[in-house]
Amino acid sequence: MLATLFTVLGIGLLLFFHEGGHYLAARAAGVRVDVFSLGFGPRLFGFKKGDTDYRISLIPLGGYVRMAGEENSSSPDGLLGKSVGWRFLIFAGGILANFLIALIIIPILFAVGVPLEAPIAGPIEAGSPAWHAGILEGDRVLSANDETLHAFRHVSAAVALNEAGSPLVFQLQSPDGQSREVHLAPEYDADAGFARVGMGIPERLVFHPTGPAIDAGFEPTDEITKIGDVVVSNRPAVARLLLSQATRLQRTIEITATSQDGISKTLTLSPTAIDFQDAAPLQIGVFALSNQVAENLAPSTMPFQKGDTIHSVNGQALSTIDDLAEALLDSSRPTFVQYGSPVQDFIMPSGYTPENLYAALHLSQAPGLAVSVRPQSAAFEAGIQNGDCILRANDKPIYSLSNLRQAILPLDLGQELPLSLSRGDETIAIVVQPKLATAFHYGVAREVIEETVQANGPLHALTLGLSEASRMGLEVVRTLSRVLGGGIDSSNLGGIMTIGVITHSFAEQGWIPLLFFLCMISIHLGVLNLLPIPGLDGGHLMFLIYELLRGKPVSEQAQGMINLAGFLLVISMVIFVTTLDIQRFFS
Incomplete structure (x- = not known):
């Protein structure tokens, strides 16, 4: 209120x-x-x-x-x-x-x-300009084209408002204090309507005020320090990986957190179904299979070539790169990979980490909508198998999960959806009855990492203020210029409601x-x-x-x-x- x-x-x-x-x-x-x-x-x-x-x-x-x-x-x-x-x-x-x-x-x-989003690299998208430039999660962006930055929104603006075709130079500082310079070429994202480099906003894991974690005995103000044996602050990508895999496969997970009094405790949490409060959408229980090699920046370490399909890891079908990354966490046994056509075997190098993998390998979706099937889902019960490619739904072509959602959206509970699939060299007709969506969580959420930017004296406050005000004004001018020039889609404009x-x-x-x-x-x-x-x-x-x-x-x-x-x-x-x-x- x-x-x-x-x-x-x-x-x-x-x-x-x-x-x-x-x-x-x-x-x-x-x-x-x-x-x-x-x-x-x-x-x-x-x-x-x-x-x-x-x-x-x-x-x-x-x-x-x-x-x-x-x-x-x-x-x-x-x-x-x-x-x-x-x-x-x-x-x-x-x-x-x-x-x-x-x-x-x-x-x-x-x-x-002033609390501002920290100018620190969050999750890096594989295959993006930031990924190619070698930017790692946790790197601090000190400046862009020699302009000092003190908030993540400055980073985003520098990318989106960079002149098309002009290089963007970031001065970075890694968590261990090492400085380096990288050159990037932002790429226009048609979905977003502006240029991006594939660098997400910095986030940390926190407890949701309500949910399984709080019910188990954690407090909302507790700081999450470990997911399993992984220290969150040192390995945020791996911590998210463990949480994501546990959620997807509905496993129990061990979380360690420290209270404001400095008391640490470790609890084992079970996944709890999300209460959609009678607003659950219908779904068939598939997600896009991402097992095709798009790029490999470490060919001397891994033999995978562009277009290769990674079939399995340690005998289990691979759905996404996270399956391979999780296998690398188990140092007690070698990570055995089957890939390519004809199928070849490869053992991942000893000591190769998920971070190494994410920085070097980009797996993408195969052409069409090849899917991985959730256990006990509507798709599973209808006989859809991992690797099947959905060609049509209600006799309309399907190219993406978004198309599939649009085909499911008009249906009521109990109605059937006719699908056309390809399985190997066969085309198969299957009828599936979508179910109410089920999703699970542990009461853990993501929160943007903020830092308080404070002047160290009146003169510094004045300098910071004038610099920030002039930056704000220039951003408006450059934004209008980019909108008129087509570099930013006009759909990003907003009025009084926004x-x-x-x-x-x-x-x-x-x-x-x-x-x-x-x-x-x-x-x-x-x-x-x-x-x-x-x-x-x-x-x-x-x-x-x-x-x-x-x-x-x-x-x-x-x-x-x-x-x-x-x-x-x-x-x-x-x-x-x-x-x-x-x-x-x-x-």
């Missing part, structure tokens, strides 16, 4: 400061202000003091200040009766207020300390994250209002610059036509981003 209240107040304050900038500039110029409104459309409530009606209006998509003399210059206290300089200040007042409030607050926040949702999430984190985010939005609004679009502040400033240079204003007819075009453009943009907001909300 408080987060919602702070969200409304925060967005309201942004509008208030912007319109307040126009208002104060107008009063300083001696211009009468008739209306000061937060929102557009019909007046909801407010009060009148002096000449000004202060109001809250129905449509919360901005605000406005209505001044006397906007249509003609005959009024002595009207807008058009003032000099170009005064009018320039009035129209720039809101922009200046946006920048000023951020420039004041951000240094103060850095003096107190701003509200994100603001609410920051409000839940505390007042410092909320204020920091609001300052960022304030700068974004300031930059956007500078754009020379008729109807926005920047459009008015453009007309005034023309008037200053030519010695006369743009004709009323021309202004009317240009303003109409600008109005239609702005309304179209509002409708577009609001539509995107609604689509995100319902998806």
Whole structure:
């Protein structure tokens, strides 16, 4: 409830400061202000003091200040009766207020300390630019193209906003303090709509406030130190591997955690079914089989070649690279692999670790949707086998799990789904009856790793604040440039609903994250209002610059036509981003 209240107040304050900038500039110029409104459309409530009606209006998509003399210059206290300089200040007042409030607050926040996502590499996607560059989970990104970074969002922005075709240079520091430089070429991700390098945000394992772990005797504030015998802080990828494999295969798992008092305890947890509360989707119980070699960066260590299929590990069919990685953890026996066509045998080198494997081998899905089948699932009961390739569902072609989900989505419990499969050289018709989804967990979740960025003195706070504010402003300009140039898909734009949702999430984190985010939005609004679009502040400033240079204003007819075009453009943009907001909300 408080987060919602702070969200409304925060967005309201942004509008208030912007319109307040126009208002104060107008009063300083001696211009009468008739209306000061937060929102557009019909007046909801407010009060009148002096000449000004202060109001809250129905449509919360901005605000406005209505001044006397906007249509003609005959009024002595009207807008058009003032000099170009005064009018320039009035129209720039809101922009200046946006920048000023951020420039004041951000240094103060850095003096107190701002929690930000650590600029540390999280999970690395196999086959990605980060993987090819040799970036490892836990590496700290010190700078990108010589620009110092102190938050993961700076890393993401540096990647997404990097000029297409230009190299991106990261200065890295490994957990043991060793520094190195890597060169990357970000790749456009059509699903995300922007360039990525395949480096995830840093995360740590934590206990969910409710669930099996808490029921077993852990506290939500306990720090998870081990999964099995694996130290989480030293080997995060392996810890996630053990947890993931245990969940998938429904095994018990041993977890060690340390309380805030320094007391360590180890408990064995059993998987517990997730309660979907009557909202469980239907599924047939398959997942994509990823056993085909896409790349091998260590051919002198492993003989696998591109296109090879890894069939089994220690006699068990391989579903994903995690099966091979888990086998490497057992140092008591050699890891025996069968691969290729014709089938060949290979014993993995002694001492080869899962981390070595993840850094060198990329396994991908075979062409088509080859699947691995969960035990006791609907697919298992229908006779679908590991390695079968799903060709069609309801006589529609299937290329991915997403296609398969879409085929299952319209079905009701008890309805059947006809499938066409390929098994070896055969094509098989099978009918499967999807079941309600079942999933298991241990009450362990992932949490983004944050670090508090705090200045070591007033001057440092000011420097940090100015640097961060200028970075925020430049990011808006570069983002717009990349959107117009096609480097960022316009579907990533958001309107007032998106701003509200994100603001609410920051409000839940505390007042410092909320204020920091609001300052960022304030700068974004300031930059956007500078754009020379008729109807926005920047459009008015453009007309005034023309008037200053030519010695006369743009004709009323021309202004009317240009303003109409600008109005239609702005309304179209509002409708577009609001539509995107609604689509995100319902998806």
